[in-house]
Structures are given as C-alpha cells and as structure tokens.
Amino acid sequence: MCHHLRGFLGIVFAVLLIFITFVTSFEAVTYWTPGFYRDEFEHYQVLDDMQAWMGDEMTMDDLCDVMHQTMVYLRGDRENLIVETTINGGTTEFYNENEKSHMADVRQLFVICLVVRSLAILSCIAIAGFLIVVAGPRGALGYLSRGFNRACLLILGLVAVIAFLAMIDFTRVFTVFHEIFFSQGNWMFDPRESRMINMLPESFFSDCALRIASTFVGAMLAFLVASGVARQFTKS
Numbered sequence: 001m002c003h004h005l006r007g008f009l010g011i012v013f014a015v016l017l018i019f020i021t022f023v024t025s026f027e028a029v030t031y032w033t034p035g036f037y038r039d040e041f042e043h044y045q046v047l048d049d050m051q052a053w054m055g056d057e058m059t060m061d062d063l064c065d066v067m068h069q070t071m072v073y074l075r076g077d078r079e080n081l082i083v084e085t086t087i088n089g090g091t092t093e094f095y096n097e098n099e100k101s102h103m104a105d106v107r108q109l110f111v112i113c114l115v116v117r118s119l120a121i122l123s124c125i126a127i128a129g130f131l132i133v134v135a136g137p138r139g140a141l142g143y144l145s146r147g148f149n150r151a152c153l154l155i156l157g158l159v160a161v162i163a164f165l166a167m168i169d170f171t172r173v174f175t176v177f178h179e180i181f182f183s184q185g186n187w188m189f190d191p192r193e194s195r196m197i198n199m200l201p202e203s204f205f206s207d208c209a210l211r212i213a214s215t216f217v218g219a220m221l222a223f224l225v226a227s228g229v230a231r232q233f234t235k236s
Contacts, residue, residue, distance in 0.1 A: 010145075049201070073107060099189070
C-alpha cells in the first residue's frame with residue numbers, strides 16, 4: 001500500500017509539474033518575448049485594418065502601449081481596463097464596454113491559472129520533500145521519474161491530437177475553446193465596431209498557440225530526457 005501511495009504521489013507531482021510548465025510556457029510567449037506584439041501587429045498590418053474597418057488612425061507605438069497596458073491588466077496588476085490612447089489625433093478610450101466585459105472574463109481565467117500555478121509549485125515541493133523523507137533521495141527520484149514518464153507521454157499525445165485538429169481547422173478549435181471557457185458568449189465582435197478584434201485577429205492567436213505549444217513541448221521533451229537519466233541513476 002505504501003508503495004502504491006508513493007507511486008500515486010509521483011503521478012500527482014508529474015501532473016502538477018506539467019501544469020506549471022504549461023502556464024509558464026504561456027507566460028514566456030505572451031510576457032517575456034521581446035517585440036512579440038509589435039512584430040505580430042506589423043506582420044498582420046493591424047493598423048491598416050483598423051483604418052479600413054473603423055477609420056481609426058494611430059501609431060504603432062500607441063498600439064503597443066495599449067497592448068502593454070492590457071497585459072498588465074490581465075495578470076491582475078492593473079485595476080481596470082480604462083486605457084486611453086491617441087486615435088485620429090485625439091485622446092479616447094481604446095476599449096468599448098463589450099470588450100471590457102470579455103477581457104474581465106479573460107483576466108479572471110489568467111489570475112486563476114497564476115494562483116493555481118503557485119499552489120502547484122508548493123504542492124510539488126511538499127510531495128518531493130515527503131518522498132525524500134519516506135523513500136530517501138534516490139527512491140524519491142525513482143518515484144518522481146516514473147510518474148513523470150507516464151503522465152508526460154499521455155499529455156504529449158493529447159497535445160499532438162489538439163495540434164492536429166488545429167492544423168485542420170484552427171477556427172473550430174478556437175471557437176470550441178471560447179465556448180468552453182467563455183460560455184456567456186461575450187467573445188464575438190464585429191470588426192466594424194471593435195478595435196480589439198482588429199488589433200488581435202484570429203491569425204494572431206494561431207501564432208500564439210503555435211509558439212506556446214512549441215515552448216511547452218520543448219520543455220516536456222527536456223524533462224523527459226532528464227527523467228530518463230534519473231531513472232538510470234536510480235537503477236545503478
């Protein structure tokens with residue numbers, strides 16, 4: 001029974017570590033990549049789209065500042081999404097009320113993920129410490145590596161399925177995601193009325209998804225190699 005409990009804790013540790021890695025991969029792409037938003041805005045010519053759909057003219061620097069303030073808000077470090085910027089030569093709020101409502105829901109999801117990640121980190125430390133006490137450093141390493149191998153292969157398989165579906169029809173995957181996490185339905189916008197949807201077209205999100213998936217899979221493969229080395233060490 002004690003052996004099974006330790007094996008179960010090894011799997012729990014692995015699942016928590018995978019969640020931590022996913023959230024951190026998301027953060028690395030959306031917060032830590034220099035020039036990411038400017039490059040995307042220039043690539044998809046979002047300023048031209050804003051002018052074509054809504055007659056709005058603004059500079060790239062102002063648009064990037066709006067995005068910066070938005071990302072600060074989404075992680076809970078800004079109280080509201082009242083973001084004023086220069087459009088058509090005058091100062092105005094960038095977001096309308098419908099956009100603010102949706103972004104408030106996105107913020108809630110962001111903050112929950114960050115809080116859960118912090119709890120997951122503490123839980124991983126506690127599990128690893130417990131296993132070291134009851135099974136010794138080498139024994140703990142064995143349980144953790146076996147648990148990670150099992151969970152990692154399952155998650156990578158799931159990621160592969162989702163990636164395959166996204167390559168076939170990203171719009172459908174994107175829609176299902178929003179229907180699951182934003183079931184209140186306030187995530188659909190008209191480009192003739194929404195600056196946000198012109199700033200963040202679907203192609204932008206497909207690029208984000210690809211970068212996040214690549215970062216996550218790369219980290220998982222590195223952990224998988226490390227886990228294999230650890231298992232060999234425990235057998236020696």
